[in-house]
Amino acid sequence: MNLSLDRPLAFFDLETTGVNVGSDRIVEIAILKLWPNGKKEEKRHLVNPQMPIPEETSNIHGIWDKDVENEPSFEDLAPALFLFFKDCDLGGFNSNKFDVPLLVEEFYRAGLDFDLTDRRLIDVQNIFHKMEQRTLAAAYKFYCDKSLDDAHSADADTMATYEVFLAQLDRYDTLKNDMEFLHEFSKRGNFADLMGRLAYNKKKEIVFNFGKHRNKLVKDVFRSEPSYYSWMMKGDFPQSTKTILKKVKLELDKENK
Known part of the structure; x- marks a missing residue:
C-alpha cells in the first residue's frame, strides 16, 4: 500500500536507560522518514546518555555502557535530529505515551523546543490495541505473519512498526489512509500534556x-x-x-x- 501523505511521516523508536520520561535518557534512536513522493530516509544513532545504564535495562535491549561511552550525547545530535524531524508527523509503537514525550524531553534538555502543535501523532500500538489487543511481536506475527526475532533493537522495532502499520491499513476498511484521521484515532484521550497528567x-x-x-x-x-x-x-x-x-x-x- 502507498501511504497517502501530505507531508513527511517519521516512524521512530527509542531505546533508553529506563521508562521514566522525566529522568531517563535515550541510548539509541532509529528513524524511518517517509516522504509524500515515496522517498525513504533512515537514520540510526547510538547515544551516550551521560548516566549509567541499569543492568536490568541493558539485559532487555542489549546496549551496555561500553557500547555508548564513545558515542555522541543527545545534545550533540540534537540540532541535526531537529532538522531531520522538521515538518514531520510522527509515528511509532506506544509512541504517544513514551517515545514522543521522551524525545520532546531530550530536546528540551538540549535547549530546543520541539513543538508538537501542528504535528499529527500516529501510534500504531493504540491502533493495534483498539483492533486486536496485542504486543509489537504479536502484532508483527498477526498482521505480517513474521517473527520479530530482534525485538528491542531500535532498527528492528522501527521497521516492524512500519510494516504493521501498512498491514493495518490494508486489513481494516474503517481505517482511512489519511494522517489526520489516524492522528485522531491514535489518541489515548483528550490530554493537554504528553504524559496524560x-x-x-x-x-x-x-x-x-x-x-x-x-x-x-x-x-x-x-x-x-x-x-x-x-x-x-x-x-x-x-x-x-x-x-x-x-x-x-x-x-x-x-x-x-
Missing part, C-alpha cells in the same frame, strides 16, 4: 488528570493551593508538563493583576 474538560479547560485534584481546574487549584504549583515544578515531572503549568500560572497571574 493534564487533560481538557468538555469546556476545553485544563484539569488535573491524577492525584487528589483529579478533574479539578488547574487554575482553581493554583488559586486555592499555591504550593501545589511549586511542588509540581520541583517534582520529577516531564518538562513538557511543566511548560503547560507555567503557561497556566502566567495566565492566572495576569488575571490577578
